[in-house]
Amino acid sequence: MGDGNDYRKNLITVPACDEHNLEKSHDDEYLHLIIIHGYFNNPLAQKQFVTKLTRAFSRRPALLAAFHSDNTPVVIDGVETSAVTINRERFERSIDMLVKALYFHVYGQRLIMPLRVHTPLLLDIEGKDADKVNEQIKKFCLAVRTHLEHKELFGENTDIFWFKIDHSEKRNLFSCHMQFYGGFDIFVTANEK
Numbered sequence: 001m002g003d004g005n006d007y008r009k010n011l012i013t014v015p016a017c018d019e020h021n022l023e024k025s026h027d028d029e030y031l032h033l034i035i036i037h038g039y040f041n042n043p044l045a046q047k048q049f050v051t052k053l054t055r056a057f058s059r060r061p062a063l064l065a066a067f068h069s070d071n072t073p074v075v076i077d078g079v080e081t082s083a084v085t086i087n088r089e090r091f092e093r094s095i096d097m098l099v100k101a102l103y104f105h106v107y108g109q110r111l112i113m114p115l116r117v118h119t120p121l122l123l124d125i126e127g128k129d130a131d132k133v134n135e136q137i138k139k140f141c142l143a144v145r146t147h148l149e150h151k152e153l154f155g156e157n158t159d160i161f162w163f164k165i166d167h168s169e170k171r172n173l174f175s176c177h178m179q180f181y182g183g184f185d186i187f188v189t190a191n192e193k
Contacts, residue, residue, distance in 0.1 A: 024097060029060070031094040034086055038121055040183030044159050048181075072125065083125055092117045099176050099188045106154070106165055113174055113190035118144070121184060144187045148177050 036045050070085040095117045103111035120141045124130040148164040155162030163178040172192040179185050 027094045035180045035184050038184035042182035045181035113192055115188050115190045118187040141187045144175050
């Protein structure tokens with residue numbers, strides 16, 4: 001990214017067919033767009049936006065237009081900004097595939113449990129119980145973060161991305177904490193009853 005660091009070193013790869021990769025490439029762009037806009041991200045996110053996503057928008061202007069079609073003015077920490085509505089199903093589908101790939105990378109087998117995605121930075125601002133729901137999500141994410149606190153941290157370029165993962169087969173519990181650009185946290189859990 002022009003700062004002398006190789007942010008593509010030792011990228012995590014998992015096997016996938018060409019058809020599957022092509023099918024999910026647009027969802028990956030959408031996911032990247034959401035993550036890169038994270039309010040608490042580090043300056044590397046801005047560099048990514050200026051370079052990689054600017055190219056994507058020039059190829060597919062509808063992507064940016066769709067993302068910003070529903071802006072709502074908000075104030076965060078005294079700063080005026082805007083909130084956008086995202087396609088939560090599309091976002092979670094991308095995260096689901098990403099987590100399953102990470103699981104395969106770490107454990108060498110497929111994860112078949114249904115996953116639940118928790119994102120404390122993606123707030124509900126419209127529901128009648130929005131504040132209550134947002135607070136519950138934050139508490140749940142804190143519990144997952146605490147559970148994974150002493151687990152191995154994976155990722156060569158932690159300013160861009162890192163993750164922690166745990167699958168307790170004894171209790172049939174799975175948890176994962178991912179962080180993008182130093183500020184966009186995503187927590188994923190699953191359990192089999």
